[in-house]
Amino acid sequence: MPRTTVGIIGAGPAGLLLSHLLHRQGIDNVVLELRDRTYVERRQRAGILEQDTVDVLRLSGAGARMDRQGLEHHGIELRFDRRSHRIDFPSLTGGRSVMVYAQTEVVKDLIALREEADGTILFEAEALSVDGIETDRPAVRYRHDGAEHTLDCDFVVACDGFHGIGRRSLPEDVLTVTERTYPFSWLGILADVAPSCDELIYAHHERGFALHSMRSPEVSRLYLQVDPDDSTDNWPDERIWDELEARFAVDGDWELKRGPITEKSITPMRSFVAEPLRHGRLFLAGDAAHIVPPTGAKGLNLAVADVTLLAQALTRHHTRGDESLLDAYSETALRRVWRAEHFSYTMTTLLHSSPDDNDFDRALRLSHLRYLANSAAASASLAENYVGFSDN
Incomplete structure (x- = not known):
């Protein structure tokens, strides 16, 4: 050739x-x-x-x-303090969405x-x-x-x-x-179970971050914040589902669906x-x-x-x-x-817990999350960046 x-x-x-x-x-x-x-x-x-x-x-x-x-997804859900807040993309970005x-x-x-x-x-x-x-x-x-x-x-x-x-x-x-290296990683799983949500859930919890995503109407993709030196060997299926349930918990009748886990991996954050x-x-x-x-x-x-x-x-x-x-x-x-x-x-820094966090750090993070949930301008900024923003 x-x-x-x-x-x-x-x-x-x-x-x-x-x-x-x-x-x-x-x-x-x-x-x-x-x-x-x-x-x-x-x-x-x-x-x-x-x-x-x-x-x-x-x-x-x-x-x-x-x-x-x-x-096609028209928003995401933020969870913290056992409450849920939806960010609506089309109304905040002139009709844009994600797939x-x-x-x-x-x-x-x-x-x-x-x-x-x-x-x-x-x-x-x-x-x-x-x-x-x-x-x-x-x-x-x-x-x-x-x-x-x-x-x-x-x-x-x-x-x-x-x-x-x-x-x-x-x-x-x-x-x-x-470059920057973060003091945590993600444990990611694929599971043969229908998603427990219509849109992605980004959850901040005192035990760490969690994300509920999906690959199809039949396959769920979920993530847990873990230590950088952790191993999938430490995470049997039941422990993963229990931890996800704890971090996604909200007041109300929402339920996390469980199913067979087909893949596990740990991804560093940088x-x-x-x-x-x-x-x-x-x-x-x-x-x-x-x-x-x-x-x-x-x-x-x-x-x-x-x-x-x-x-x-x-x-x-x-x-x-x-x-x-x-x-x-x-x-x-x-x-x-x-x-x-x-x-x-x-x-990343907003939704994850850091090993070096003190009470001041945790209070600032919750304040920022409440601002995103209650301010139209802050929600619009998040939505604009999420669906794709460029000044080119």
Whole structure:
């Protein structure tokens, strides 16, 4: 495979959507993915799509199954002090909402579209290096089927996640990294039981945060705040359900439905931003460039925003020879990234208990939650950020 216009490292939603968007504009591209197809299609990640993400998928022809099977949500529920408060998105954001549709399904849809178009996705292709990024002939050296190959490109886009080679290919004197690690993690479960709620529940409790989400009308996705060094071995099913019930408890007759737990995992919480998102002919997108704690449901949506900008910029270059949008990509994308980082940080620190909390910290947190519940302006700010806000 001697040459392509855009070499894309990573077949997550960012890399696959970029490949699809470029194909629609007549720009040839190749996707290299370290894992096999089965792993990629089963990799559990986010499940909340912002309005802009939904719009991009629909406009690109990738939203048909999402519209049939996704669950449109018009709000979220905040729980604290055994009370429930609903944040109504459409009334606070001019009619915008979110869609519950798992990342696994977005990935399956995009792979199917690339197959229909005879697009090239090389699974089990390990990117070994990205070379020549300061020239007009960058190349990705990779291993596939036991042999090493070189993919020559006009541009390389790294969508290969936090641990990928893309970001590490930027010169050390160019790259700036800003990060924060939080003193807690999430124990996440999938359960074969109908959700106990119509919309997501974000619960603040003295014993820690809890989140009730869903993947479908038959499958629930739930999370518990746990210590960073905790293990799923410490959490038998009955203990998980008991703890969830305690943290979601409200005055009234609401009941948490229980069912078979099919998956358990513990996810660390961190914030991370790499700058710049471009050096020479190499661009970073998605988790290769930034990580947000999942409390704000922004990770997948930021990846989609990144590659939407890149697709527009590469199309402008391809059709007009104009590199202005490519030159502006890093600055433009980072404005949205930092807005999402702030929102995710705010939601995380607001809803979680910290080991270092004192009475003052706990009182401030409850005051903030009451303000969100009782102030139209505060509710509107939360809603605007949740459904997707950008000043680009």
